[in-house]
Amino acid sequence: DIQMTQSPSSLSASxxxxxTITCRASQNISSYLHWYQxxxxxxxxxxxxxxxxxxxxxxxxxxxxxxxxxxxxxISSLQPEDFATYxxxxxxxxxxxxxxxxxxxxK
Amino acid sequence: xxxxxxxxxxxxxxxxxxxxxxxxSGDSVSSNSAAWNWIRQSPSRGLEWLGRTYYRSKWYNDYxxxxxxxxxxxxxTSKNQFSLQLNSVTPEDTAVYYCVREDNRRYSYWGQGTxxxxxx
Numbered sequence: 332d333i334q335m336t337q338s339p340s341s342l343s344a345s346x347x348x349x350x351t352i353t354c355r356a357s358q359n360i361s362s363y364l365h366w367y368q369x370x371x372x373x374x375x376x377x378x379x380x381x382x383x384x385x386x387x388x389x390x391x392x393x394x395x396x397x398x399x400x401x402x403x404x405x406i407s408s409l410q411p412e413d414f415a416t417y418x419x420x421x422x423x424x425x426x427x428x429x430x431x432x433x434x435x436x437x438k
Numbered sequence: 439x440x441x442x443x444x445x446x447x448x449x450x451x452x453x454x455x456x457x458x459x460x461x462x463s464g465d466s467v468s469s470n471s472a473a474w475n476w477i478r479q480s481p482s483r484g485l486e487w488l489g490r491t492y493y494r495s496k497w498y499n500d501y502x503x504x505x506x507x508x509x510x511x512x513x514x515t516s517k518n519q520f521s522l523q524l525n526s527v528t529p530e531d532t533a534v535y536y537c538v539r540e541d542n543r544r545y546s547y548w549g550q551g552t553x554x555x556x557x558x
Contacts, residue, residue, distance in 0.1 A: 367545070
């Protein structure tokens with residue numbers, strides 16, 4: 332199985348801050364990497380697919396980069412509605428695996 | 439717009455079978471471009487993919503090794519839905535269960551989630 336490791340596991344930030352979350356795969360997954368946002372009591376929501384493509388309807392302050400084993404999700408200017416938990420997920424192979432999540436909290 | 443509506447009991451006794459159904463609107467379970475997945479989430483295990491069913495001229499299934507011996511995911515073309523059966527449950531199977539549509543290898547549509555508690 333391909334293991335996905337996110338860092339940090341949590342962070343505190345203020346509105347307007349630039350936030351970066353990293354995800355590392357245990358082996359090369361090309362660009363088969365997606366990012367999801369989850370708010371309490373809700374299902375995860377797709378933000379970024381194939382490492383760097385913005386899902387329809389997602390604000391442009393979200394961006395993704397990387398390929399191979401190292402990936403990054405960036406929020407350019409954190410907004411109040413962005414406080415949530417973020418997950419990466421690989422779709423290179425079965426079983427699909429998720430990172431453990433990064434909780435973004437209000438500073 | 440694709441919508442997934444989950445149904446099933448929220449409480450299951452240990453050793454019994456967990457059964458959930460996911461009704462699909464806006465797409466077909468027999469789609470040649472989608473796959474229909476079950477994913478669960480718990481504090482101890484995080485987001486855990488359980489398995490999927492999909493149609494590519496015939497039906498296919500994939501399952502996570504951790505649950506393969508206890509799990510069946512079946513399509514129901516007459517009702518345009520798919521189901522999850524997890525046998526011999528223990529308290530460790532307590533989780534929120536999601537049905538999810540996969541297209542182009544990404545999870546673009548999720549059901550509302552069902553909290554299933556395994557307890558006597």
